[in-house]
Amino acid sequence: xxxxxxxxxxxxxxxxxxxxxxxxxxxxxxxxxxxxxxxxxxxxxxxxxxxxxxxxxxxxxxxxxxxxxxxxxxxxxxxxxxxxxxxxxxxxxxxxxxxxxxxxxxxxxxxxxxxxxxxxxxxxxxxxxxxxxxxxxxxxxxxxxxxxxxxxxxxxxxxxxxxxxxxxxxxxxxxxxxxxxxxxxxxxxxxxxxxxxxxxxxxxxxxxxxxxxxxxxxxxxxxxxxxxxxxxxxxxxxxxxxxxxxxxxxxxxxxxxxxxxxxxxxxxxxxxxxxxxxxxxxxxxxxxxxxxxxxxxxx
Amino acid sequence: xxxxxxxxxxxxxxxxxxxxxxxxxxxxxxxxxxxxxxxxxxxxxxxxxxxxxxxxxxxxxxxxxxxxxxxxxxxxxxxxxxxxxxxxxxxxxxxxxxxxxxxxxxxxxxxxxxxxxxxxxxxxxxxxxxxxxxxxxxxxxxxxxxxxxxxxxxxxxxxxxxxxxxxxxxxxxxxxxxxxxxxxxxxxxxxxxxxxxxxxxxxxxxxxxxxxxxxxxxxxxxxxxxxxxxxxxxxxxxxxxxxxxxxxxxxxxxxxxxxxxxxxxxxxxxxxxxxxxxxxxxxxxxxxxxxxxxxxxxx
Amino acid sequence: xxxxxxxxxxxxxxxxxxxxxxxxxxxxxxxxxxxxxxxxxxxxxxxxxxxxxxxxxxxxxxxxxxxxxxxxxxxxxxxxxxxxxxxxxxxxxxxxxxxxxxxxxxxxxxxxxxxxxxxxxxxxxxxxxxxxxxxxxxxxxxxxxxxxxxxxxxxxxxxxxxxxxxxxxxxxxxxxxxxxxxxxxxxxxxxxxxxxxxxxxxxxxxxxxxxxxxxxxxxxxxxxxxxxxxxxxxxxxxxxxxxxxxxxxxxxxxxxxxxxxxxxxxxxxxxxxxxxxxxxxxxxxxxxxxxxxxxxxxx
Numbered sequence: 001x002x003x004x005x006x007x008x009x010x011x012x013x014x015x016x017x018x019x020x021x022x023x024x025x026x027x028x029x030x031x032x033x034x035x036x037x038x039x040x041x042x043x044x045x046x047x048x049x050x051x052x053x054x055x056x057x058x059x060x061x062x063x064x065x066x067x068x069x070x071x072x073x074x075x076x077x078x079x080x081x082x083x084x085x086x087x088x089x090x091x092x093x094x095x096x097x098x099x100x101x102x103x104x105x106x107x108x109x110x111x112x113x114x115x116x117x118x119x120x121x122x123x124x125x126x127x128x129x130x131x132x133x134x135x136x137x138x139x140x141x142x143x144x145x146x147x148x149x150x151x152x153x154x155x156x157x158x159x160x161x162x163x164x165x166x167x168x169x170x171x172x173x174x175x176x177x178x179x180x181x182x183x184x185x186x187x188x189x190x191x192x193x194x195x196x197x198x199x200x201x202x203x204x205x206x207x208x209x210x211x212x213x214x215x216x217x218x219x220x221x222x223x224x225x226x227x228x229x230x231x232x233x234x235x236x237x238x239x240x241x242x243x244x245x246x247x248x249x250x251x252x253x254x255x256x257x258x259x260x261x262x263x264x265x266x267x268x269x270x271x272x273x274x275x276x277x278x279x280x281x282x283x284x285x286x287x288x289x290x291x292x293x294x295x296x297x298x299x
Numbered sequence: 300x301x302x303x304x305x306x307x308x309x310x311x312x313x314x315x316x317x318x319x320x321x322x323x324x325x326x327x328x329x330x331x332x333x334x335x336x337x338x339x340x341x342x343x344x345x346x347x348x349x350x351x352x353x354x355x356x357x358x359x360x361x362x363x364x365x366x367x368x369x370x371x372x373x374x375x376x377x378x379x380x381x382x383x384x385x386x387x388x389x390x391x392x393x394x395x396x397x398x399x400x401x402x403x404x405x406x407x408x409x410x411x412x413x414x415x416x417x418x419x420x421x422x423x424x425x426x427x428x429x430x431x432x433x434x435x436x437x438x439x440x441x442x443x444x445x446x447x448x449x450x451x452x453x454x455x456x457x458x459x460x461x462x463x464x465x466x467x468x469x470x471x472x473x474x475x476x477x478x479x480x481x482x483x484x485x486x487x488x489x490x491x492x493x494x495x496x497x498x499x500x501x502x503x504x505x506x507x508x509x510x511x512x513x514x515x516x517x518x519x520x521x522x523x524x525x526x527x528x529x530x531x532x533x534x535x536x537x538x539x540x541x542x543x544x545x546x547x548x549x550x551x552x553x554x555x556x557x558x559x560x561x562x563x564x565x566x567x568x569x570x571x572x573x574x575x576x577x578x579x580x581x582x583x584x585x586x587x588x589x590x591x592x593x594x595x596x597x598x
Numbered sequence: 599x600x601x602x603x604x605x606x607x608x609x610x611x612x613x614x615x616x617x618x619x620x621x622x623x624x625x626x627x628x629x630x631x632x633x634x635x636x637x638x639x640x641x642x643x644x645x646x647x648x649x650x651x652x653x654x655x656x657x658x659x660x661x662x663x664x665x666x667x668x669x670x671x672x673x674x675x676x677x678x679x680x681x682x683x684x685x686x687x688x689x690x691x692x693x694x695x696x697x698x699x700x701x702x703x704x705x706x707x708x709x710x711x712x713x714x715x716x717x718x719x720x721x722x723x724x725x726x727x728x729x730x731x732x733x734x735x736x737x738x739x740x741x742x743x744x745x746x747x748x749x750x751x752x753x754x755x756x757x758x759x760x761x762x763x764x765x766x767x768x769x770x771x772x773x774x775x776x777x778x779x780x781x782x783x784x785x786x787x788x789x790x791x792x793x794x795x796x797x798x799x800x801x802x803x804x805x806x807x808x809x810x811x812x813x814x815x816x817x818x819x820x821x822x823x824x825x826x827x828x829x830x831x832x833x834x835x836x837x838x839x840x841x842x843x844x845x846x847x848x849x850x851x852x853x854x855x856x857x858x859x860x861x862x863x864x865x866x867x868x869x870x871x872x873x874x875x876x877x878x879x880x881x882x883x884x885x886x887x888x889x890x891x892x893x894x895x896x897x
Binding site for chain 1: 650667
């Protein structure tokens with residue numbers, strides 16, 4: 001493998017390998033060990049759309065591996081995109097680097113880049129389509145916190161219609177793991193599309209989390225609703241509060257891709273089941289593993 | 300100690316330790332020695348207000364110690380601040396780094412950050428309140444150039460009412476050192492607040508610098524005056540020129556936190572007593588010492 | 599030598615030395631060797647005008663040498679330039695770094711910077727005047743691809759009146775190499791100025807490339823024409839297409855400083871004679887050699 005474009009590109013074995021490698025990286029980080037694995041290597045970040053969280057997570061991963069980072073953080077900070085085609089920009093940046101992380105608002109941009117680039121492309125999110133490293137870090141988080149990726153009761157909450165992270169996570173679970181029981185919790189207008197309804201699942205509009213091992217919370221965006229009063233009503237329904245936490249299993253985990261607005265009450269943060277910031281940390285060892293994988297694949 | 304929020308947080312011993320450590324860093328820099336002290340460590344810069352001088356000084360310090368830097372340079376270049384609370388942003392960036400340098404226009408922002416962050420916070424300036432690393436570098440500069448921090452005649456000039464650097468420097472002198480005689484030189488409207496009038500001091504509206512060992516110049520901002528003609532008049536009164544330099548001691552030093560506009564004539568730059576650019580350099584070893592201190596403190 | 603301001607500053611020996619050093623860097627890069635040559639050194643990028651291509655090329659070069667990079671990528675991302683003179687900004691950044699790469703829209707800015715800076719300045723382009731590292735990489739490209747810098751038939755195409763890269767390349771060829779035969783191909787309004795017409799040359803308005811060893815293509819900018827229909831007409835005349843490639847020598851090379859708009863048809867990219875992206879890569883070893891040269895010269 002050389003490019004990391006879609007979560008569907010991974011074979012079951014590659015999946016397992018990445019998670020195992022991420023675990024090694026995690027151990028090294030916990031020991032505070034400085035790694036020299038990618039000394040002398042350069043990762044370029046080409047962010048045609050600002051995403052500070054994803055960018056810093058990748059930069060942290062590359063720095064932790066001893067490598068260097070260059071690039072641009074948003075379209076306004078590059079003079080390249082204005083002057084030439086994206087293919088020419090990618091082709092040029094590939095001359096300066098060993099691997100490129102690309103973020104774009106346009107679905108398919110990462111795929112296009114991978115077709116012209118002489119170095120591996122990692123998709124850091126291409127619009128509504130894919131964000132494979134987010135899915136991988138979600139899985140790594142579940143693996144670390146629950147000890148397994150099979151036989152789990154997973155509750156997905158919020159905007160299940162448009163949520164890219166939800167879709168990719170469903171796909172990954174359906175393709176590679178077994179014994180997953182989904183509960184899809186969403187207002188009718190934002191219900192999960194049929195293509196993701198596989199295996200055992202249950203749909204509801206109510207926040208029923210008593211059985212869940214994994215609670216995956218996502219934000220409901222105001223812009224999805226024609227009627228703002230509808231949004232205001234739902235906002236308070238799909239909200240995790242200390243009271244809701246009380247109804248949950250003692251060993252459940254609450255995840256969130258962040259940023260959150262108010263769908264998880266900040267008073268929940270001190271509950272040890274609320275691991276969304278730890279989830280952000282797990283992104284670093286996961287991306288370390290993925291950068292290594294991309295570079296090892298060469299091109 | 301773990302967080303560096305206010306100059307008042309330092310004990311006398313910590314003060315002395317930082318200055319001693321800064322001196323070691325200075326020696327290493329002078330020898331052109333590449334340090335590996337913080338190899339594998341990551342400093343995040345979170346600048347919610349642009350301050351290129353402070354940011355580059357910190358980045359230089361971290362690079363000189365062998366560490367890596369990531370972050371954002373101004374609010375416009377981050378997508379995080381827009382989407383979430385500052386507490387969530389800090390909490391997330393802390394997952395990617397070992398120490399955070401934070402700059403904000405809001406007084407108290409660094410304190411707030413230190414309360415939620417899992418890694419040490421260094422205050423890179425929080426509005427009108429504090430800029431402790433600037434004060435530390437000012438003191439280190441005086442120590443290096445005058446050989447002592449006690450028994451000094453210090454003239455403070457310019458906007459003494461609102462000047463954050465002036466206030467912090469006064470506080471540090473008053474708290475930790477003895478035999479300081481201040482001359483506060485300012486127009487009446489910008490006079491030093493009473494709380495800083497401690498020990499031996501003298502207030503005047505005239506630029507009398509004959510006795511000063513240390514001349515600390517600051518900028519008078521036009522916006523402070525309702526009447527622009529008032530500003531124009533004062534601008535030329537509070538200005539160091541070659542002629543003023545002639546009246547000064549042969550071993551005095553002229554400092555300035557920079558940027559200067561025209562309150563020091565550029566023809567003074569070649570006079571060896573005008574050390575403001577050297578002062579900027581001293582910021583690097585000082586911040587090296589402070590970053591090390593923050594990291595050693597852990598959290 | 600310490601500052602690199604103009605291509606005319608180089609002696610013939612320095613020229614030869616840089617190209618030889620660039621070749622060594624190229625070999626190291628091809629072997630994928632991590633260099634530690636500039637470990638602990640800091641390069642500051644001061645880009646008062648965005649030029650992502652030039653900036654990333656320099657950053658890549660510095661990273662490949664084991665050094666660190668700090669600075670700003672465009673005027674909007676610095677708070678310095680607004681507050682103070684450019685001399686003060688340069689003077690300050692020099693306190694934080696070992697070498698400065700400066701880009702400015704103002705002719706002469708790099709020269710001015712070199713006069714006040716305590717560290718070497720490398721000119722990364724100063725308006726219409728100079729861009730010496732671009733010329734050096736163009737020459738290194740020709741040396742590598744054609745095996746020689748003497749006895750070449752060079753066709754220059756496009757905006758030869760205002761094109762900075764064309765002018766500098768002509769100067770370099772005229773000053774240091776022999777047996778060069780130029781063909782200047784441009785519309786009358788954009789003809790090559792008389793000062794560059796030295797040695798053997800031929801002027802034409804037609805795209806005649808049968809004899810050329812080196813084809814140096816540049817963009818014609820719409821803004822140069824009062825009459826837009828004039829531009830539209832010329833646009834298609836000065837365009838390299840697969841059909842034009844057929845008329846060219848089998849061992850010719852097609853160069854372009856990039857970005858291109860449509861003056862080279864993208865269907866040409868797969869032709870091995872079209873080496874403009876390789877040319878971008880050659881910028882990295884060339885700039886590695888130049889950064890080393892600047893640092894070795896000290897100041």
